[in-house]
Amino acid sequence: MTGTEALAWAVIALAGAAIGATSIGGVLVVPALSSLLGVPLPEAIAASSLAFLVTGAYALTGKASGALAHLQRDAPLMLTALLGAGAGAALAAWAPGDAVRGWIGLLALASGAHALWRLHRPYPRADHPWPGLGGQIALGLGVGLGSALSGTGGPVMLLPILMLMRRPLSRAIVAAQVIQLPIAVAASGAHALAGRLDWRLGATIAVALLLGAWAGRRLARRANPRPLQAATAAVLLATGAWFLLA
Template identity: 40%
Template structure:
């Protein structure tokens, strides 16, 4: 991997750690900067997402146990909420893979871009207490996970870019929403990586090379986010959502 690609993957990890969004940059970076074929880049990127999601899950469990040991209420999303979301996402991803041939893919990609733009504008311009409200109940999260899993399989994107706009629209506390968005990477990337490995499409060495700077950037981004006010974090998320939606829409329309 070139130094330019390494720096951009590190930046993507930084964005993931701060807002859960940024992984969408990996495949374009590999393809445009290092000339890696898409068929090789996508499975490697998905595998790197799996390792980042596992690191995020480990950090989440550690924070929960630390809070309980110190007699403080756990922060972030409740464990039951995350498990319900992951279960729905896994079922949705499987159903999406089976139904992909009948789906209008371009229209879905454009809808995804519009959703990211709208959610980013809401985060930036609609004045609302970022930590107001509570996460949706587990049954609702399972249904949301089902929809996110379907959308991820149909569009080839990770869960956060689909899930965050929905959670923000439901007034989910911002930091809980980011934690849940990171958590859905595990079932989506895990299922896809298993299929890619079985089909002989996974370049394990490239996946590990991607994962190292991605996780390093994620750790830095997580540390930065923990020191930011919720309002500032919401602004950063809004800007990243709008930039991603704009780039994604232009990319779909011009390719």
């Protein structure tokens, strides 16, 4: 393994740790695959989408345990995320590479800025009710489309949006974890049908993310996760700037 390859897998493991500790960080996977390992962007997005199916299932064993039954009332959000992710996966295949790269860069920058904001400010007070039918449909379609287009799982988009909208935090965290499943299923299925999915690569990424998520969850429970959050924010900002300017 070369130094560049080791760096790529270290970044992917960091993404998993950030997911386990803070629910964000998944946007680092595709840049690591495409820029450090030389995986073509459509194939990197496809493999990343498959890997998030595993992290989504793992999330249900933690803070989101029992969430599927709890979120039956949020079926519009989950179902429209499924539809949006299918559309996003199809769009990722034929959209100009520079446009997809730019979207991933912007998402990384926004995620890094959000992580820094959370370091220095408390969670905003939830003074607005949970989105109704129309709001859930709009959120599901937008988050599903944007996540599949970037090869991310969903929390990196949904959680900051719900926090900025001042929705109930505990429910927002659960929803952000659970939404990984419909997004990953739809995106992976679309990529597989189109012949873009490298199952072996996706499984390898899933293992790296899972190990990182396990370590990140333990860190969040037993120690101060702020150093990991700060490191993740710095890497996200650097990755976003690199993808936009390189």
